[in-house]
Structure formats: structure tokens, C-alpha cells
Amino acid sequence: MKKSFAVVSFAVLALLAASCGTSGGDSGGSGSNDTAGGFTPPDLKKLETLGAGEGKLSVLAWPGYAEDGSNDPKVDWVSSFEKETGCQVTVKTFGTSDEAVSLMKTGQYDVVSASGDASLRLIAGGVVEPVNTGLIKNYADVYPFLKDRPWNSVKGQMYGVPHGYGANLLMWRTDKVKPAPTSWSAVFDANSPYKGAVTAYDSPIYIADAAMYLMATKPELGIKNPYALDDKQFQAAVDLLKQQKGLVSEYWSDYLKEVQAFTSGNSVIGTTWQVIANVAKGEKVPVDVTVPTEGVTGWSDTWMLSATSKSKNCGYLWMNHIVSPKANAAVAEYFGESPSNGKACAETADKNHCTTFHAGDQAYSEKIWYWTTPIEQCLDGRTDVKCADYAKWTQAWTSIKG
Amino acid sequence: MLHRHPRVRLALLLGPPMLWLGVAYLGALAALFVTALWTQNGFTGVIERQWTLDSFRTLFTEDVYRTIALRTIGVAVLVTLVDAVVAFPIALYMSKVARPGLRRILLVAVLMPLWASYLVKAYAWRGMFSEGGLVSSAFNAVGLESPGYGLTATVVTLAYLWLPYMILPIYAGLERLPNSLLEASADLGARTGHTIRRVIVPVVIPAMVAGSIFTFSLTLGDYIAVRIVGGTNQLLGNVVYDNVGAANNLPFAAAVATIPVVVMLVYLAAVRRTGAMENL
Incomplete structure (x- = not known):
């Protein structure tokens, strides 16, 4: 009985596998593999006239x-x-x-x-x-x-x-972080006094923040745009973030989680948005924000x-x-x-x-490094090297968190 | 007319549940496996239906996934052990020592946490493990440093969450153990410890293994508790979640999701030998 059940279930699996089989990529991204400047978006019509609202x-x-x-x-x-x-x-x-x-x-x-x-x-x-x-x-x-x-x-x-448009700022607890920080080194430097109480944004795009910090602190890497990183530059940014992980108490992507971590004091310094600082201040948490000297990423x-x-x-x-x-x-x-x-x-x-x-x-607005999807063709105009694309950023982010 | 055709009756009776099992369970597993063999456009996230083993290749060649898989299995084993150690005395007291009235109250008490939302319980532990929370004040009071958010907090939280699933099978297993066996053991001069070791534990092991199937598999798939109390740590569930919810890489998420399935199959195969399946 058991054997026949196994045979039947295998047959079902095989049948399903065959019926879901390959369709030769006909639903693939319509030409979106092309270059950044030259990709052809799907042909969609825009609205010509405006009608009544749908409710x-x-x-x-x-x-x-x-x-x-x-x-x-x-x-x-x-x-x-x-x-x-x-x-x-x-x-x-x-x-x-x-x-x-x-x-x-x-x-x-x-x-x-x-x-x-x-x-x-x-x-x-x-x-x-x-x-x-x-x-x-x-x-x-x-x-x-x-x-x-x-x-x-x-x-x-x-x-x-x-x-x-706006910028990703550096936020800190004014009662626990003294003197007031002016540099991202407070969250990236291995000797940061706030080890174990640093927070960082939980998204691959945060790699750009590390690249921007390296742009200012390690000019020999030659980073011109934090979203256009060749293999060596990308590796440097990833290494910096792996080192930062030792300082991080937790990563945030839910803004209420960050507010709570700053309220309890589990996080005392890290990247934030102005709105998060506003909410925290609204709950009487002593926090302040600044634009650090190395510059900011933003949106x-x-x-x-x-x-x-x-x-x-x-x-x-x-x-x-x-x-x-x-x-x-x-x-x-x-x-x-x-x-x-x-x-x-x-x-x-x-x-x-x-x-x-x-x-x-x-x-000023040109000085903010706006979030951009990194692609293989370097966004800073270099043609002699290939840059890390977003898929690589995503996988690197998993390995950074370890 | 149905009573004249027992086969038709049987087909009608068994058809719907078998269909449910076949389509919803095995079908979903098959779809999962097939998806893992597809690939995805890295820019738009659109799935491209071309057969490839790329997802599995990444899974096996990148060290980080092995680390995460081992960490997840380690957490699952720890949670299971903690639950077994905590659940055994509770179940023993409930089934052999407590009076029937108290027994009913204890049974309700064990089941009660299941009535509260998972998230409420997980966030309660987040509060306790936070700076100045119950756990950290208790540790500070005896001069120790609080573990804070991390794997310790994750194991504690998950062990708390799944404890009822371990107590109930052990309790049921002990219920079936006749008291006369314990009396015989005492009559023959065995002390309590000896009785537990030689009489109770052998009977209760299959029940414990049955409970461990729950605690082990629930932990393998969990990703919420570790996000709430796990600090910077990630488990297999987080990798799946990040690849579905964030990176839009469904094929890779499916490939990662096959790891717990394989681990569970191996575990169940091992468990079958202990006879624990009859205790479920």
C-alpha cells in the first residue's frame, strides 16, 4: 500500500512538472535586458482624456x-x-x-x-x-x-x-551619543564607541551608503558614483559592511521598529529618514539628525x-x-x-x-546621491569595466548579513 | 443506489480528500520544485521559463547559504531540546501526580498561550529582551550582561512559542503508561530516579520524538520571531522572504525553500524507525 502511494504521488509530481513546463521564455522581460539608456519599455498607451472618477x-x-x-x-x-x-x-x-x-x-x-x-x-x-x-x-x-x-x-x-526629494540622514540619541556626530564614521568605523548599538537600513541599496563613505575616505578606490561599482570597488563596499555588521544591533526596514529600537536604547545611532526622527521626537525620545560631511544618499x-x-x-x-x-x-x-x-x-x-x-x-539637489537601480553598464559612464548589477547587490546583501 | 455500488461510495468518500492531498499538497510541492528550476530577469524581476540549475548552483557554491542552513538547523535542534527538557517534568506532573481537577486546569493552562496571537507573544519577548527590559534587568541584577537581541533570544522565544506542541504528545504518551508499572517498579525496590530512567523515559521517548516533529519543523520555517528578537541574524525563512518580498527572485526563493523540505524528509525517515509516527 505504501509503495503504491509513493508511485502515485511521484506520477502526480511528474505530470504536474510536465504541465507547468518551460514555455521557452515567451513571458520574459520584453527587451528589458537592453542597456540603461536604450531599453525599450513595453508599448503602453497613455490616457488621452480624463473622465469621471471611478469612486x-x-x-x-x-x-x-x-x-x-x-x-x-x-x-x-x-x-x-x-x-x-x-x-x-x-x-x-x-x-x-x-x-x-x-x-x-x-x-x-x-x-x-x-x-x-x-x-x-x-x-x-x-x-x-x-x-x-x-x-x-x-x-x-x-x-x-x-x-x-x-x-x-x-x-x-x-x-x-x-x-x-530628500536625504537619508544620520540620527542619534542625544543623551547617549556625545559629542554630536558629524561623520558616517560613527556607524562604519571598526572602533566606533557605539559598537552593538548601531542600526542600518535593511536593503541592498544600503551598499551605496558604504560606497559613498568610501568615496570620501578612500579616494584611491576611484569611486565616482556609489551606484556604479566595478568588482574591486564593490568588494571594498561589501567588506566595509561586513565589518559594520559587528557594530550593528539590528537592521531596520520597518520604520516603527526603528522608532522602538531608539526608544528602548537598543539602537542609539544610525541611518534614518526625517519622518522617523519626527515620530521619535513626538514620542519624547531625545534624538537629533544631521547631514554628515561625507554627503548623503537620498531619494x-x-x-x-x-x-x-x-x-x-x-x-x-x-x-x-x-x-x-x-x-x-x-x-x-x-x-x-x-x-x-x-x-x-x-x-x-x-x-x-x-x-x-x-x-x-x-x-544642492544634484549633490544628493539619489537611489538608482545599479545595472551592468556603469552609470558613471565607464565603458572599460562591468559594474555590479542589482542582482549582485541583492546576493551580496544576504552574505553581508551572514 | 449508492449502497449497491460500494466502490462508487468509496470513490466519493475518498475522492475529495485525496484530490485535496494531491493538488494542494503535492501539487504545491511540485510547483515549488519546478519554479526553482526557472530563472528570473535581474532587472524587472519577471520570471523567465527556461530550465536552469543556476539557483541550486548558487545555493551550493555560496558559503553564506550553507552557514544559514546550518544555523537554522542548529536553532531548530536547540529549540527542540529546550522544549523536551522543559516539557517532560510538566507532562509527568500533569499525568501522574496532579489530581484530576488540577489536571484539567493545567491542561487549559498549557493550551492557553495558543489562544494569543503569535505576534503579541513575540513582541512581548522583544520588550523583555530590550535594554531595561525584564530579561536585561534580571541579568544586570546578578551582575551579568543581558544577551540582548540575537540567537539566544530567538531560541528562547521559539521554545516558548512551541512548548505546548511538545507538552501535549508527552502528556498523551504518559497517560497511556499504566500506573501499575510504576508500582511494580517501586515494589521491586527501584528509587524514583531509577524508575524514571528505566521505565518512564523508554515509554515516553517516542512521544517526545512525535513532539519534536512539531517543534523542529515549525522552527525550520519560522522567519518572524528572528526578525523581531534575532538582532542581525537571519534564518532560512528570512532568505526565502527576502527573495520573494524584496528581491523578486521567486526561483531562488523556491530553491532555498527546498532545503527545509529535504531536511524534514530526512528527519521523518529517521523518526519512523523509532515508532513515533504512531504517537502523532
Whole structure:
């Protein structure tokens, strides 16, 4: 009896294996293996005219990007949108760009706030469609230096609306870390006095932070762009992170977990976003943030529209709303980043907000190393070497954590 | 009409569950294995249906995956041992010492933690292991340094979570042990320790192994507790999660997921020899 059961189950397995068999790669990424500048996105049509709202909208956003007052009654720019347009909004947040890409591929979300290390992957995979910026009234007020950039457009066609940009900062507990740090060495140096209480961002893209630190501290490596690393440079960054692991108490990707670790004192120093510092300060945790001397990595985000969305009109209305001066100002202030719409600066509660975050200052914004998907063709223009692509970054991240 | 055709009746009776077993269980396993043989576009994350052993090659050639697999098995073994050591006296007291009324109360007490959410319990341990938490204050009070977040915390948390799954089989196994055997042992002059060693433990070993199947397999697949209390450590479940949820590399995740399946098959094959399967 037992033997015959084994035979039957094996036959079932074999049958299933055969029926799921290979299809010769016909569903493969349509030409997305091509080079960065030259990849051909799937041929998708953009909307020509705007119709009435569909009544609902499913938003996939970074935490703090779509607040409806449930976290803090005073922080709310979703309710006014719902009232004006009749589109009922549901919000799902994500912790890393990789998570955003895999959630977006399920087709359950209409719009997404994509950073530069997610946007091109979404475009190349046919997950998001081109956006007709003519249908978005507030698009005209968006800073020109954010339009038609390599991370939000392909061949002059915009794939979304620029949302804003900001930097990954260094946060520390003011009562436990003295003097106030000014350099990333506090989290990378093997002799850091904060061994065992350092935190770091749990995503392969964090390798860029190590590369940027090496750019300043080890110029002999010749790193010109932290997202374009040849084998030797990549290995140096990975080695630095492996050494850093000895200092780390835990990695974070869930922002509430970081707040809690700083509250309890398990982490006292590490990389963060302004919004996390704001939440921690709101809970009376003594923390402060700074832009270290080596520079910062950061993000420049784009609201994108799902190609399979059934609420595209609501999606366009949302993209228009989120870059409207009022909403854009509210998001920028709450999340702690620069708005994308210059008119937002007049609407912020703190009148110095735009000065603090250097809004509209093109020279400053060029200095932030924005999250970008690393690819084999070096992004810094070198053609004599191959750079580590994102798949390599991902595997290296697993081996860094060990 | 059905009573005239016993074969039809049997087919109707057994058909649905067999179909469930075949499609949902074996089918899922087959799909897992087939996916592991595909590859994926590194940039867009789209699955490319071309046969390749690349995922398995990476799995076997990169040292880090061996380290993680061994660490996971080590944690699973430790959790099982801790549970066995803690569960045995509790089960022994419940089945042989406690009065029937108390026995019922204890049984409920053992089952009670299962009513609370897994996450609540894991986060409770996170609070206890944090700086200034219960565990660290207790360690500091006796002049020791708290283990903090790490593998120790992971083993403790998982051992706590799976303890009922170990107590219940042992309790059931001891229930079946006639009291007359213990009396005979005492009559023949054996002390308590001797009785436990020579009479109770041999009877209870298969029950313990049955319990260990639960604690071992549940630990092999766990990835949440280690994220909450494990500090920087990762187990096999985290690698699977990172590859599905973050890297979009489903084929590689499937390849990693076959490791626990193989480990469990080996374990079950070994366990079958002890006769523990009859104790499940």
C-alpha cells in the first residue's frame, strides 16, 4: 500500500512538472535586458482624456506619503482629496523599494510612490504606464529640474509626476551619543564607541551608503558614483559592511521598529529618514539628525500609475492633488523632504521649511546621491569595466548579513 | 443506489480528500520544485521559463547559504531540546501526580498561550529582551550582561512559542503508561530516579520524538520571531522572504525553500524507525 502511494504521488509530481513546463521564455522581460539608456519599455498607451472618477483608489506609498489623519488627526491630506473627487482612498505602505516593486506587480494598486531604484524596474517590466502630463494641471508648477530625468522618464516620455526629494540622514540619541556626530564614521568605523548599538537600513541599496563613505575616505578606490561599482570597488563596499555588521544591533526596514529600537536604547545611532526622527521626537525620545560631511544618499520620488489599474481617472486626480501646493507642502513637511512644487513653499507651516531642505536649489539637489537601480553598464559612464548589477547587490546583501 | 455500488461510495468518500492531498499538497510541492528550476530577469524581476540549475548552483557554491542552513538547523535542534527538557517534568506532573481537577486546569493552562496571537507573544519577548527590559534587568541584577537581541533570544522565544506542541504528545504518551508499572517498579525496590530512567523515559521517548516533529519543523520555517528578537541574524525563512518580498527572485526563493523540505524528509525517515509516527 505504501509503495503504491509513493508511485502515485511521484506520477502526480511528474505530470504536474510536465504541465507547468518551460514555455521557452515567451513571458520574459520584453527587451528589458537592453542597456540603461536604450531599453525599450513595453508599448503602453497613455490616457488621452480624463473622465469621471471611478469612486475608489488604492494607493501604495512610502509611510507618511498618504496620511488620512489616522496617525495624527492634524496630518491629513487624503480626506480633502476624497471630498473633492469622490475617490475613496485605501493606503498600503511599504518599507523598501524592492517591496514596492513586488507589491506593485500584483496589480492590486492603482498608484505608487516610486523611488529611483524602483521606477525604472517598474517601467521596464510594464507594470506602470506612461503618464499624459497635459492632463495634470499642477504639473506645470513642478520644478523643471525634476522633469524628464533618467529615473522618471524614457526617451522624453514621463512615466509619472515628481513628488519631492530628500536625504537619508544620520540620527542619534542625544543623551547617549556625545559629542554630536558629524561623520558616517560613527556607524562604519571598526572602533566606533557605539559598537552593538548601531542600526542600518535593511536593503541592498544600503551598499551605496558604504560606497559613498568610501568615496570620501578612500579616494584611491576611484569611486565616482556609489551606484556604479566595478568588482574591486564593490568588494571594498561589501567588506566595509561586513565589518559594520559587528557594530550593528539590528537592521531596520520597518520604520516603527526603528522608532522602538531608539526608544528602548537598543539602537542609539544610525541611518534614518526625517519622518522617523519626527515620530521619535513626538514620542519624547531625545534624538537629533544631521547631514554628515561625507554627503548623503537620498531619494527623488515619482507617483506612477499602474498599467492594469481600473481607477485611472482617480489615479490622475490623485497625481494632480499630491503635487498641488497645499498637499505637496503638507507631505514635504511631514515626511521631511523638499517639495516638488515651488508654490508649496508658501503653504508650509514652518516658513523656513523650503530653506532648510534647499527646495528648488538645483545645485544642492544634484549633490544628493539619489537611489538608482545599479545595472551592468556603469552609470558613471565607464565603458572599460562591468559594474555590479542589482542582482549582485541583492546576493551580496544576504552574505553581508551572514 | 449508492449502497449497491460500494466502490462508487468509496470513490466519493475518498475522492475529495485525496484530490485535496494531491493538488494542494503535492501539487504545491511540485510547483515549488519546478519554479526553482526557472530563472528570473535581474532587472524587472519577471520570471523567465527556461530550465536552469543556476539557483541550486548558487545555493551550493555560496558559503553564506550553507552557514544559514546550518544555523537554522542548529536553532531548530536547540529549540527542540529546550522544549523536551522543559516539557517532560510538566507532562509527568500533569499525568501522574496532579489530581484530576488540577489536571484539567493545567491542561487549559498549557493550551492557553495558543489562544494569543503569535505576534503579541513575540513582541512581548522583544520588550523583555530590550535594554531595561525584564530579561536585561534580571541579568544586570546578578551582575551579568543581558544577551540582548540575537540567537539566544530567538531560541528562547521559539521554545516558548512551541512548548505546548511538545507538552501535549508527552502528556498523551504518559497517560497511556499504566500506573501499575510504576508500582511494580517501586515494589521491586527501584528509587524514583531509577524508575524514571528505566521505565518512564523508554515509554515516553517516542512521544517526545512525535513532539519534536512539531517543534523542529515549525522552527525550520519560522522567519518572524528572528526578525523581531534575532538582532542581525537571519534564518532560512528570512532568505526565502527576502527573495520573494524584496528581491523578486521567486526561483531562488523556491530553491532555498527546498532545503527545509529535504531536511524534514530526512528527519521523518529517521523518526519512523523509532515508532513515533504512531504517537502523532
